Amino acid sequence: MASDSDTFRKQQEMSDAVKADLAEHPGAYTMLTGDRPTGRLHLGHYFGTIIERVRLQNEGVKTNIVIADYQVITDRDTTEHIHDNVLNMVIDYLACGMDPARTMIFTHSSVPALNQLMLPFLSLVSEAELLRNPTVKAEQEASGHALTGLLLTYPVHQACDILFCKGNIVPVGRDQLPHIEQTRQIARRFNERYAKVFPEPVGLLTESVLLPGLDGRKMSKSYGNAISLCATEEETAKLIKKAQTDSDRTITFDPESRPGVSGLLTTAAVTTGRTEQDIAAEIGDAGAGALKAYVTESVNAYLAPVRERRRALERDIPFIEEVLAQGNELANEVAQSTLDEVREAMGMVY
Numbered sequence: 001m002a003s004d005s006d007t008f009r010k011q012q013e014m015s016d017a018v019k020a021d022l023a024e025h026p027g028a029y030t031m032l033t034g035d036r037p038t039g040r041l042h043l044g045h046y047f048g049t050i051i052e053r054v055r056l057q058n059e060g061v062k063t064n065i066v067i068a069d070y071q072v073i074t075d076r077d078t079t080e081h082i083h084d085n086v087l088n089m090v091i092d093y094l095a096c097g098m099d100p101a102r103t104m105i106f107t108h109s110s111v112p113a114l115n116q117l118m119l120p121f122l123s124l125v126s127e128a129e130l131l132r133n134p135t136v137k138a139e140q141e142a143s144g145h146a147l148t149g150l151l152l153t154y155p156v157h158q159a160c161d162i163l164f165c166k167g168n169i170v171p172v173g174r175d176q177l178p179h180i181e182q183t184r185q186i187a188r189r190f191n192e193r194y195a196k197v198f199p200e201p202v203g204l205l206t207e208s209v210l211l212p213g214l215d216g217r218k219m220s221k222s223y224g225n226a227i228s229l230c231a232t233e234e235e236t237a238k239l240i241k242k243a244q245t246d247s248d249r250t251i252t253f254d255p256e257s258r259p260g261v262s263g264l265l266t267t268a269a270v271t272t273g274r275t276e277q278d279i280a281a282e283i284g285d286a287g288a289g290a291l292k293a294y295v296t297e298s299v300n301a302y303l304a305p306v307r308e309r310r311r312a313l314e315r316d317i318p319f320i321e322e323v324l325a326q327g328n329e330l331a332n333e334v335a336q337s338t339l340d341e342v343r344e345a346m347g348m349v350y
């Protein structure tokens with residue numbers, strides 16, 4: 001059995017090969033990625049995934065984004081606010097540069113044929129394989145929620161998302177690679193058992209910045225340490241002013257010993273294109289107040305064009321609803337075509 005390091009090395013090699021080929025043949029690739037509508041998208045999402053999605057779209061890759069509304073209830077007992085969250089997620093995507101003419105944006109719950117793939121796909125994985133997926137374990141521990149059947153089978157549902165549109169690349173961080181490996185396994189087993197229908201997708205390892213939150217921890221809606229893309233300039237200033245720092249007036253970049261100060265420096269760095277060390281040297285012993293003022297100005301200047309587009313989109317909700325309706329309609333066509341292939345391969349056309 002291959003070790004984890006051997007598996008990662010193989011995945012890294014596949015990712016590197018795809019990146020090399022993308023520049024020459026972007027039209028050969030179909031990307032699927034998505035988000036759970038559990039709240040507002042924030043700067044961590046923007047620098048972690050959205051920039052990469054926009055880049056791939058603009059390079060000519062066939063891009064698809066699922067708003068994973070069914071996955072909200074993997075670890076939550078309510079769907080309160082979900083409609084508002086979904087519409088605001090579409091607004092954020094468009095404000096950040098996603099183009100509905102080139103990117104299919106849709107919701108899980110609107111595409112029955114996609115979800116029907118769960119039945120044959122579940123027959124291709126064992127209980128033990130589902131239980132040892134490290135990402136499922138981590139998500140369960142983070143939520144503190146009981147292990148529901150939906151959370152246990154989350155990687156299989158994600159395989160449905162990727163494979164219904166014949167996705168062959170998925171931008172991911174290293175922690176998401178177990179999901180991609182399980183999707184590859186499902187595609188391979190289906191193809192071997194019935195007929196070749198699906199590609200084996202490659203996890204496109206991103207080089208995105210892991211942006212810390214305002215308390216030095218990972219930026220997360222649940223931690224309350226995130227700057228939402230929909231925040232106003234004034235709200236952003238208030239959030240940054242409350243960020244945790246320390247009593248040392250000399251500003252230095254030291255993520256281990258000074259997580260709060262270092263997180264602010266990284267936020268300033270990604271929004272200005274400078275390094276954390278250069279910014280720290282410039283501020284010197286002016287203290288945390290000067291650092292927070294610099295970060296506030298940097299973030300607000302960077303987000304100004306996104307916020308301008310966002311404000312315009314917020315005034316045209318019928319357009320946002322139409323974008324989603326068109327994306328759902330197209331996703332249904334794609335999913336039904338794939339499901340027809342699956343039923344044909346399994347001899348279930350009557």
